[in-house]
Amino acid sequence: MLSRAKIRDNLTMMKKLLIFSIVMFVFGYAMVPFYEKFCEVAGINNLLQPDKMVKDMEVDEERLVTVEFDANVRGLPWDFKPLQRSVKFHPGETIEVMYEITNHLDREITGQAIPSYTPRYLDKHLRKFECFCFTRQVLKPKETRVMPVQFVIEPTLPSHLHTLTISYTFFELPVGAKAVSEK
Amino acid sequence: MAAVHGDVHDHGHDDHHPTGISRWLTTTNHKDIGTMYLWFSLAMFFTGGFLAMGIRAELFQPGIQILEPELFNSFTTLHGLIMVFGAIMPAFVGFANWQVPMMIGAPDMAFARMNLWSFWLLPIAATLLVSSFFVPGGAAAGGWTFYPPLSTQGGLGVDMMIFAVHILGASSIMGAINIITTILNMRAPGMKLMDMPLFVWTWLITAYLLVLVMPVLAGTVTMLLTDRHFGTSFFNAAGGGDPVLFQHIFWFFGHPEVYIMILPSFGIVSEVIPTFSRKPLFGYSSMVYATASIAILSCVVWAHHMFTAGMPTVAQLFFMYATMLIAVPTGVKVFNWTATMWQGAMSFETPMLFAIGFIFLFVIGGFSGVICAIVPIDIQVQDTYYVIAHFHYVLVSGSLFALFAGAYYWIPKWTGRMYDEKLGKLHFWLSMIFFNLTFFVQHFLGLAGMPRRIPDYALQFADFNMISSIGAFGFGLSQVLFVYIMIKTIRSGEKAPEKPWDGATTLEWTHLPTPAPYHSFEKPPVFKPTVH
Numbered sequence: 207m208l209s210r211a212k213i214r215d216n217l218t219m220m221k222k223l224l225i226f227s228i229v230m231f232v233f234g235y236a237m238v239p240f241y242e243k244f245c246e247v248a249g250i251n252n253l254l255q256p257d258k259m260v261k262d263m264e265v266d267e268e269r270l271v272t273v274e275f276d277a278n279v280r281g282l283p284w285d286f287k288p289l290q291r292s293v294k295f296h297p298g299e300t301i302e303v304m305y306e307i308t309n310h311l312d313r314e315i316t317g318q319a320i321p322s323y324t325p326r327y328l329d330k331h332l333r334k335f336e337c338f339c340f341t342r343q344v345l346k347p348k349e350t351r352v353m354p355v356q357f358v359i360e361p362t363l364p365s366h367l368h369t370l371t372i373s374y375t376f377f378e379l380p381v382g383a384k385a386v387s388e389k
Numbered sequence: 390m391a392a393v394h395g396d397v398h399d400h401g402h403d404d405h406h407p408t409g410i411s412r413w414l415t416t417t418n419h420k421d422i423g424t425m426y427l428w429f430s431l432a433m434f435f436t437g438g439f440l441a442m443g444i445r446a447e448l449f450q451p452g453i454q455i456l457e458p459e460l461f462n463s464f465t466t467l468h469g470l471i472m473v474f475g476a477i478m479p480a481f482v483g484f485a486n487w488q489v490p491m492m493i494g495a496p497d498m499a500f501a502r503m504n505l506w507s508f509w510l511l512p513i514a515a516t517l518l519v520s521s522f523f524v525p526g527g528a529a530a531g532g533w534t535f536y537p538p539l540s541t542q543g544g545l546g547v548d549m550m551i552f553a554v555h556i557l558g559a560s561s562i563m564g565a566i567n568i569i570t571t572i573l574n575m576r577a578p579g580m581k582l583m584d585m586p587l588f589v590w591t592w593l594i595t596a597y598l599l600v601l602v603m604p605v606l607a608g609t610v611t612m613l614l615t616d617r618h619f620g621t622s623f624f625n626a627a628g629g630g631d632p633v634l635f636q637h638i639f640w641f642f643g644h645p646e647v648y649i650m651i652l653p654s655f656g657i658v659s660e661v662i663p664t665f666s667r668k669p670l671f672g673y674s675s676m677v678y679a680t681a682s683i684a685i686l687s688c689v690v691w692a693h694h695m696f697t698a699g700m701p702t703v704a705q706l707f708f709m710y711a712t713m714l715i716a717v718p719t720g721v722k723v724f725n726w727t728a729t730m731w732q733g734a735m736s737f738e739t740p741m742l743f744a745i746g747f748i749f750l751f752v753i754g755g756f757s758g759v760i761c762a763i764v765p766i767d768i769q770v771q772d773t774y775y776v777i778a779h780f781h782y783v784l785v786s787g788s789l790f791a792l793f794a795g796a797y798y799w800i801p802k803w804t805g806r807m808y809d810e811k812l813g814k815l816h817f818w819l820s821m822i823f824f825n826l827t828f829f830v831q832h833f834l835g836l837a838g839m840p841r842r843i844p845d846y847a848l849q850f851a852d853f854n855m856i857s858s859i860g861a862f863g864f865g866l867s868q869v870l871f872v873y874i875m876i877k878t879i880r881s882g883e884k885a886p887e888k889p890w891d892g893a894t895t896l897e898w899t900h901l902p903t904p905a906p907y908h909s910f911e912k913p914p915v916f917k918p919t920v921h
Binding site for chain 1: 496499500503562565566569570573574575600601602603604605606607608609612623626627628629631634637638641699701
């Protein structure tokens with residue numbers, strides 16, 4: 207049989223290890239805000255913040271790029287479309303395009319748009335000054351709204367790229383949920 | 390390590406215990422629980438093996454023959470989960486239960502009743518996993534890593550998998566707490582930490598890794614569960630979550646997990662090699678430090694599993710170099726094993742064959758691991774059969790071969806009977822040949838671009854896949870031979886001599902009769918360390 211002192215030692219050790227396990231469980235959750243902060247500070251995944259305007263950006267008159275616009279909705283009874291399919295322009299020029307959303311339902315719906323770019327690292331050369339994706343959008347029943355996106359493609363864009371795609375997907379925000387842009 | 394002294398026949402009295410089924414349901418004896426762990430993991434090994442046979446049968450030829458794609462995905466998912474959490478991990482816990490108390494001169498595990506709990510949680514989790522095949526929507530099919538969004542979609546099968554992982558995690562944490570307490574508090578008087586056999590050392594470090602990362606996995610699956618049912622958005626992009634976040638948290642658990650599955654096998658091999666080389670282990674303390682460094686490094690390399698998920702170049706470089714650094718302590722270990730054999734009076738019984746096979750094949754798996762660590766190559770081989778080949782070389786010919794070595798090495802001590810040496814060697818050679826036939830060709834398939842987790846493939850992959858499938862069927866059948874050998878040993882094996890391995894120096898061989906009595910070391914043994 208184990209001596210009483212040994213049993214007490216063992217129980218103390220078990221308590222310490224159990225507390226350590228609980229701390230690690232909490233640590234798993236703590237990684238969520240930690241990653242958000244880390245990405246914010248390091249500028250990773252920073253798709254939903256407006257970029258600063260740059261005055262006198264050099265325009266590369268030598269070449270033309272085509273940007274195509276795409277729009278999707280997921281789980282939302284909305285119509286969502288760009289008013290122009292594509293734009294052709296010189297890198298360095300500031301461009302504004304319009305998107306239109308329509309809520310077909312009889313209730314107010316809140317949505318958040320998430321951008322996606324092709325090619326994958328386009329965000330390094332894309333500066334967006336204004337976008338409906340920077341805030342959540344609340345649409346009244348049957349409301350239609352036209353919203354702008356204002357951006358510039360920097361002349362640093364690699365020269366082998368001619369056609370780029372900017373795509374948005376609208377997701378419905380559950381009631382009470384915080385939008386990405388407000389975090 | 391420990392010098393032989395004290396009367397070997399000091400124990401062997403007081404062998405009373407309940408008999409029949411109630412012995413097994415209520416036992417808190419570390420040897421009985423160890424036995425149950427081992428039988429359970431063997432059953433799970435064959436369950437996971439059955440799924441593997443299904444996968445290889447489907448991949449025998451191009452086209453869809455026997456498994457619909459959805460079911461095929463469930464097969465690969467459950468094969469991984471069952472082998473990792475049901476077969477390999479519980480098997481090592483089984484070894485720890487049997488061996489740790491005997492090797493440190495303790496009468497039992499520190500918390501005998503908790504031990505009972507951590508075992509009986511396993512069959513519950515296994516039932517959940519296996520029965521999820523028969524619920525509407527079928528078993529989880531998003532891969533054993535259950536990445537969202539696949540795992541936030543999916544039906545009841547995914548919920549059953551999540552609960553199973555919760556239960557398995559709880560069982561592992563309890564087991565780890567038990568093992569740490571046993572090792573730290575219950576060693577024979579005079580046995581310092583640096584006197585412990587390496588199997589005990591590797592398990593101590595493994596158990597610390599378990600309490601470090603299993604709770605994080607529990608947190609991850611809890612987040613998944615609340616995302617699925619309670620409206621949270623940890624991983625759901627629609628609600629502002631991030632699926633890549635899941636990969637980071639999962640692999641923070643997942644990479645230490647692969648070392649949880651390999652460190653105890655380093656321990657077993659470090660017992661077997663000196664015994665059959667009849668020399669003390671070369672570089673004992675460097676072995677301990679190497680094990681500890683591997684464990685620490687394993688916590689800072691997780692993102693090498695997700696080089697293609699998008700990450701700044703600086704981060705890729707950090708994780709690449711940190712990963713390659715692990716090859717250094719691992720190389721120290723391989724060097725020490727080789728140096729132990731150097732000029733030893735070697736003999737090649739089955740445990741030694743499996744241990745040498747382990748070193749040989751584990752090194753191949755280690756090298757392909759270094760290759761996968763290199764970012765540009767990893768981007769090329771990500772999610773291909775090259776990765777499959779890599780981790781089966783470290784998990785099958787690594788962990789599993791070490792488990793076989795341990796089983797043949799200690800079965801005389803456990804049962805008092807010898808296994809059939811001829812059949813044991815046959816089992817080794819069949820496993821060795823069929824294993825390589827199955828997995829070596831998968832390197833070529835992966836380099837040529839065959840993706841994993843797909844039930845069909847392009848025609849140019851047909852020949853290698855057929856070879857691989859034939860190897861897999863052979864490997865599966867060879868394991869039936871293992872069960873036959875073990876049952877034959879237990880029922881009608883020849884009586885084992887008191888000390889069948891003349892080179893063995895640990896307490897269970899020097900201070901206990903064969904077979905080990907039901908209650909051992911109720912009086913702590915006198916332990917005299919020898920110089921390493």
